[in-house]
Amino acid sequence: MSEPAIRVGGLAKDFGGLRAVDGVSFDVAAGERRVLIGPNGAGKTTLFHCITGVLWPSAGEVALFGRGITRLAEPARTALGMSRTFQISNVFADLAVIENMILALLGTDRRKWVLHRAVDTFGAVRARAVEGLARVGLERRAESPARLLSYGERRQLELALALNSNPRVLLLDEPCAGLSPSERQRISQTIAALPREITLLMIEHDMDVALGLADRVTVLHRGRVILEGTPDEVQTNPEVREVYFGHV
Amino acid sequence: MTSTILQAINGVSLAALLFLLASGFTLSFGLMRVVNMAHGAYYLLGGYIGLSVARATGSFALALVAGGLAVVVLGYLVDRFLLRRTGENHLAQVLLTVGVAFVIGDVALRIWGGDYLKVPVPVALRGATELPGGLVYPTYRLVLIALGAAVGVLLWILYRKTQIGAVVRAGVDDREQVAATGINVDRLFVMVSALASFLAGMAGVAGGAFLTLYPGAEWEILVYALVVVIVGGLGSLGGAMIGALIVGLLDAYGRWLLPEFSYFVLFAPMAVLLLVRPRGIAGKEA
Amino acid sequence: MGRTRAVVLAVALAAALVLPFAAGPFWMGLATQMLIFGLLALSTDLLLGHAGLFSLCHASFFAVSAYTVAILQVRYGVPTALAAPAGLLLGTVLAAVFGLSVRTRGVYFILVTLALGYVIWGVAHRWSSFTGGDNGVTNVPFPGAGPLAIVSHTQYYYLVLAIVAICMLGYRVLVRSPFGLTLRGIKASESRMRSLGYRTGVHLYAAFVLSGALASFAGVLYVYYNRFVNPVSASFPISVEAVLMAIIGGSGTVIGPFLGSGIILGLRNWVSSFFELYAAVLGIVFIATVLWAPAGIMGIAGQLRARLGRTRTAPA
Numbered sequence: 120m121s122e123p124a125i126r127v128g129g130l131a132k133d134f135g136g137l138r139a140v141d142g143v144s145f146d147v148a149a150g151e152r153r154v155l156i157g158p159n160g161a162g163k164t165t166l167f168h169c170i171t172g173v174l175w176p177s178a179g180e181v182a183l184f185g186r187g188i189t190r191l192a193e194p195a196r197t198a199l200g201m202s203r204t205f206q207i208s209n210v211f212a213d214l215a216v217i218e219n220m221i222l223a224l225l226g227t228d229r230r231k232w233v234l235h236r237a238v239d240t241f242g243a244v245r246a247r248a249v250e251g252l253a254r255v256g257l258e259r260r261a262e263s264p265a266r267l268l269s270y271g272e273r274r275q276l277e278l279a280l281a282l283n284s285n286p287r288v289l290l291l292d293e294p295c296a297g298l299s300p301s302e303r304q305r306i307s308q309t310i311a312a313l314p315r316e317i318t319l320l321m322i323e324h325d326m327d328v329a330l331g332l333a334d335r336v337t338v339l340h341r342g343r344v345i346l347e348g349t350p351d352e353v354q355t356n357p358e359v360r361e362v363y364f365g366h367v
Numbered sequence: 368m369t370s371t372i373l374q375a376i377n378g379v380s381l382a383a384l385l386f387l388l389a390s391g392f393t394l395s396f397g398l399m400r401v402v403n404m405a406h407g408a409y410y411l412l413g414g415y416i417g418l419s420v421a422r423a424t425g426s427f428a429l430a431l432v433a434g435g436l437a438v439v440v441l442g443y444l445v446d447r448f449l450l451r452r453t454g455e456n457h458l459a460q461v462l463l464t465v466g467v468a469f470v471i472g473d474v475a476l477r478i479w480g481g482d483y484l485k486v487p488v489p490v491a492l493r494g495a496t497e498l499p500g501g502l503v504y505p506t507y508r509l510v511l512i513a514l515g516a517a518v519g520v521l522l523w524i525l526y527r528k529t530q531i532g533a534v535v536r537a538g539v540d541d542r543e544q545v546a547a548t549g550i551n552v553d554r555l556f557v558m559v560s561a562l563a564s565f566l567a568g569m570a571g572v573a574g575g576a577f578l579t580l581y582p583g584a585e586w587e588i589l590v591y592a593l594v595v596v597i598v599g600g601l602g603s604l605g606g607a608m609i610g611a612l613i614v615g616l617l618d619a620y621g622r623w624l625l626p627e628f629s630y631f632v633l634f635a636p637m638a639v640l641l642l643v644r645p646r647g648i649a650g651k652e653a
Numbered sequence: 654m655g656r657t658r659a660v661v662l663a664v665a666l667a668a669a670l671v672l673p674f675a676a677g678p679f680w681m682g683l684a685t686q687m688l689i690f691g692l693l694a695l696s697t698d699l700l701l702g703h704a705g706l707f708s709l710c711h712a713s714f715f716a717v718s719a720y721t722v723a724i725l726q727v728r729y730g731v732p733t734a735l736a737a738p739a740g741l742l743l744g745t746v747l748a749a750v751f752g753l754s755v756r757t758r759g760v761y762f763i764l765v766t767l768a769l770g771y772v773i774w775g776v777a778h779r780w781s782s783f784t785g786g787d788n789g790v791t792n793v794p795f796p797g798a799g800p801l802a803i804v805s806h807t808q809y810y811y812l813v814l815a816i817v818a819i820c821m822l823g824y825r826v827l828v829r830s831p832f833g834l835t836l837r838g839i840k841a842s843e844s845r846m847r848s849l850g851y852r853t854g855v856h857l858y859a860a861f862v863l864s865g866a867l868a869s870f871a872g873v874l875y876v877y878y879n880r881f882v883n884p885v886s887a888s889f890p891i892s893v894e895a896v897l898m899a900i901i902g903g904s905g906t907v908i909g910p911f912l913g914s915g916i917i918l919g920l921r922n923w924v925s926s927f928f929e930l931y932a933a934v935l936g937i938v939f940i941a942t943v944l945w946a947p948a949g950i951m952g953i954a955g956q957l958r959a960r961l962g963r964t965r966t967a968p969a
Binding site for chain 3: 396402449452453457458459461462463465466467468469470472473474476477586590593594596597601626627628629630631633634637638641642
């Protein structure tokens with residue numbers, strides 16, 4: 120049996136006196152679409168930070184395709200095929216949109232260290248950057264500074280950047296946050312169209328999007344996993360309903 | 368053995384002076400996110416003004432107060448008309464306050480000249496005191512240590528035990544939260560800034576009585592204060608105390624044992640810190 | 654590049670070439686200084702304008718290379734062919750050591766580099782048995798390598814002009830390269846860069862060492878121009894003025910630091926002829942720049958150009 124794409128074992132994270140993540144364990148199989156849901160403050164983003172390397176857990180382990188990465192630096196995890204988006208759009212606002220994409224492409228490429236040739240001379244890289252933009256419908260905004268993009272366009276760029284580093288595992292942190300219904304549709308279509316070579320772990324608040332895309336759902340509450348199952352199982356579970364609708 | 372102890376006291380007396388300067392700087396940063404590179408110039412100007420007042424009135428106490436108050440006024444003007452326009456842009460703050468320091472330094476040069484000047488020590492504090500164990504040490508420096516300790520204790524009590532101190536501490540942690548509770552944050556800033564200015568000006572007078580005042584002193588003392596703040600962590604009062612002791616003692620022993628490389632000795636803790644813990648001993652801000 | 658820019662550059666180059674004959678030795682000397690300090694300013698701007706790091710210790714590299722050349726040539730009779738590279742090497746080695754400072758960011762980085770800069774000044778000042786203390790090292794000869802010896806200020810001016818022009822071209826390629834783009838990415842969002850797979854600390858360290866090497870190069874050019882070196886060249890005002898020059902001229906561009914250098918040096922020359930408080934004037938320039946022209950001359954030019962309907966995002 121092949122290794123799970125992501126394995127989280129007994130993960131915990133403390134901030135001073137606060138335990139944001141409390142003994143979380145789960146496996147995400149290769150090619151799976153897993154959605155993480157839970158009310159605000161459930162520890163979802165903190166969990167993401169531990170998996171991607173922004174934070175080191177206080178306890179527990181993280182493994183990527185069987186390889187332990189618990190204390191590996193974030194850039195090294197990306198080099199191993201992990202990629203993420205941020206809950207609050209984190210694009211290079213002062214740079215042109217196409218430069219954003221080029222940086223995403225070169226992140227795991229040794230050519231990022233070239234200092235004797237202009238970036239403009241790398242025709243193939245630029246072409247792939249334009250392709251990446253086209254995939255999210257931003258090719259016409261290539262030369263504009265990212266600062267001038269609308270909120271929805273930024274979310275799309277955010278997704279494009281994560282896709283451009285050729286990930287094996289993609290972590291999406293509320294990709295639809297703050298988007299209009301049509302923008303939401305567009306993004307979820309893009310995500311749904313991703314090939315199964317990419318394993319997906321997604322935090323999402325929008326139930327329709329989440330349950331529509333998911334193979335399996337993990338529900339987090341106060342830093343703990345309270346349920347894991349198929350979208351149907353989760354939707355009909357009384358404890359989940361109480362957590363989401365019983366307490367405001 | 369006596370030399371070792373003597374150097375230790377030297378170090379502690381410098382530490383007292385540095386604490387006066389560094390505490391204001393670090394609290395200003397912690398609360399208001401302001402980097403004020405003119406702090407050294409405040410020290411120098413306060414010292415010079417105190418010097419003139421001491422010469423005119425013969426009163427050291429008056430000189431201390433005058434030096435402190437003059438800088439409070441100047442500091443307020445700088446804050447209100449210049450620093451306020453820079454928001455949290457540290458680059459702008461640094462350049463702006465360096466500019467202010469250049470202006471102050473040059474004007475001071477014009478008024479007080481380029482010689483090494485000393486603030487006259489009050490008669491009662493001149494000479495030496497005999498310490499237990501037979502050691503004899505300049506009285507003034509011992510008094511300075513007492514002053515530094517007193518200010519330290521006072522600040523600590525204010526910071527940790529009073530309502531206002533609690534507000535300042537909360538503000539250092541999260542300024543928006545404090546503002547949201549309806550407290551007049553602006554007035555708080557003005558008060559903390561005024562305190563920092565007063566301490567800097569007063570330090571100038573106190574320091575000018577044994578370190579002398581001269582063009583360039585404003586930068587040398589600032590650098591020492593900055594190392595204190597780096598080692599102790601920006602925004603931490605306790606860190607400023609510990610940092611001041613470390614820097615003061617290292618400077619004293621460095622000058623005594625390796626006079627030509629004393630600067631190296633001084634900056635060694637900083638280098639070590641950079642390797643091991645880039646955020647300083649107790650810092651709150653990256 | 655645009656035609657206007659090409660024309661302006663051609664005119665500037667022509668002016669630079671005929672300067673010694675058209676304007677005389679005083680202006681030529683000033684121009685030489687402008688080029689040298691412009692190079693120092695450029696070195697700080699690699700960090701500031703591209704990586705977003707405000708370094709206040711670059712005078713250290715400048716001074717260490719100058720002192721190395723001076724001491725080797727004057728005290729030990731080492732020829733230029735060895736002394737100059739030695740100076741460059743030592744300055745760069747110092748940058749490799751001070752590069753530790755990139756473990757910090759933001760305010761800490763500024764303060765740490767300020768303090769590190771002082772170490773070198775302190776050594777130059779206190780280790781008088783070796784550095785000559787406040788008197789420094791004097792009687793540095795013109796550079797010479799056998800038949801290729803410089804014998805006049807005019808010759809040196811042209812040598813500096815050629816070297817600086819080459820540096821500018823090299824720098825231009827550097828900032829347009831993937832490495833340069835990486836630095837701007839780190840400046841724009843370091844967290845994003847890390848999530849994309851960049852080991853940002855390593856990139857910043859490399860940038861710091863490169864910028865230190867460039868500052869050292871300026872120091873070598875400086876000591877042969879000035880013919881002596883003293884602790885002032887390691888002082889804080891030199892470091893902070895270099896950054897100001899980059900900002901006033903236009904941070905993030907190639908010509909900006911040189912424009913800024915011309916403005917500051919020109920101002921100093923003009924003001925000090927009738928007013929003693931030159932440092933105060935410089936202080937006011939700092940304040941005015943921060944409050945009213947943070948994007949510098951190039952920024953103002955850019956705004957004008959934008960208003961005339963043309964924009965660009967790539968560095969000049």
